[in-house]
Amino acid sequence: MITSKYFQFIPNEVEICDEDFDKRIEGKNVVIDMGCGHGDFMIEFAPKRPDTLFVGIEVMRKRAHKTGHRLAKRNLTNFHMIASPGEKVLKTLFPANSVDEIHINFPEPWLRERFWKTRILKPTFIVQAARILKPGGILNFVTDIETYAKYASWIISRFPYFRNNYPEPYLKDIYEEFPTLFYRKMSLLRHINYVSFKRI
Numbered sequence: 001m002i003t004s005k006y007f008q009f010i011p012n013e014v015e016i017c018d019e020d021f022d023k024r025i026e027g028k029n030v031v032i033d034m035g036c037g038h039g040d041f042m043i044e045f046a047p048k049r050p051d052t053l054f055v056g057i058e059v060m061r062k063r064a065h066k067t068g069h070r071l072a073k074r075n076l077t078n079f080h081m082i083a084s085p086g087e088k089v090l091k092t093l094f095p096a097n098s099v100d101e102i103h104i105n106f107p108e109p110w111l112r113e114r115f116w117k118t119r120i121l122k123p124t125f126i127v128q129a130a131r132i133l134k135p136g137g138i139l140n141f142v143t144d145i146e147t148y149a150k151y152a153s154w155i156i157s158r159f160p161y162f163r164n165n166y167p168e169p170y171l172k173d174i175y176e177e178f179p180t181l182f183y184r185k186m187s188l189l190r191h192i193n194y195v196s197f198k199r200i
C-alpha cells in the first residue's frame with residue numbers, strides 16, 4: 001500500500017500523462033496560474049469568472065494537494081491542479097493556441113546568475129508560452145525583485161511573438177492589492193513590479 005503523503009488525493013488533478021486533456025480544454029477560456037503556491041489567485045478569480053477554467057501548476061505535490069483542497073472546500077469546480085514542473089506541463093499537456101492567459105506570480109528569483117537556469121522564466125519556457133497562447137493571449141509576470149522584472153521584460157521582448165502591454169518595460173505598484181500570499185508578504189518589504197505581454 002502506498003502511504004506516502006506525496007500520493008495523497010488532489011481534487012480535480014490532471015496527470016501529466018493525461019491524453020484527453022486537450023479535449024477537456026477545447027473551446028474553453030483557459031487561465032494558467034504557474035507556480036500557484038497556496039492558490040489565492042485562483043481562489044480570488046475562479047468564482048468571479050465561472051466560465052473560465054483555471055489551471056494551477058505547482059511543482060510541490062504537498063502544496064498542490066493543499067491548494068486543491070482549498071479550492072474544493074469553496075465549492076469551486078472550474079479548476080484543475082497539476083503537480084509537476086511548469087515547463088514540462090506546457091510542453092506535454094497543452095496544444096497550440098489553447099490558452100488565454102498565463103500568470104507567473106512571484107516566482108523564485110534565483111538571484112545568482114549561475115542559478116538562472118533554474119528560473120521558470122527562460123527562453124525555452126517563453127517558446128512554449130508562445131506556442132500554447134491564443135493570438136491576443138496574455139503573459140503576465142509579477143515579482144518583488146526589480147532585476148527579475150527587468151530581465152523578464154527584456155527576455156520576453158527578444159521574441160517576435162509578443163508585444164508589451166505597458167508603455168515601459170515594467171510598471172511598479174499599479175495595484176493596491178494583489179491576491180496572492182507572496183504579494184501580502186513581499187509588498188510590506190519592497191515595490192512590486194508588473195510585466196505584461198500580449199501574444200501577437
Ligand SMILES: C[S@@+](CC[C@H](N)C(=O)[O-])C[C@H]1O[C@@H](n2cnc3c(N)ncnc32)[C@H](O)[C@@H]1O
Pocket residue numbers: 034035036037038039057058059060063084085086087104105106107108120180181182183
Ligand atoms: C514564491 S512562491 C509564489 C506562490 C504564489 N504564486 C504566490 O504568489 O503566492 C513560488 C511557487 O512556485 C512553485 N514553483 C517553483 N518552480 C516551479 C516550477 N518549475 N513549476 C511549477 N511550480 C514551481 C514553488 O513550489 C512555489 O510554490
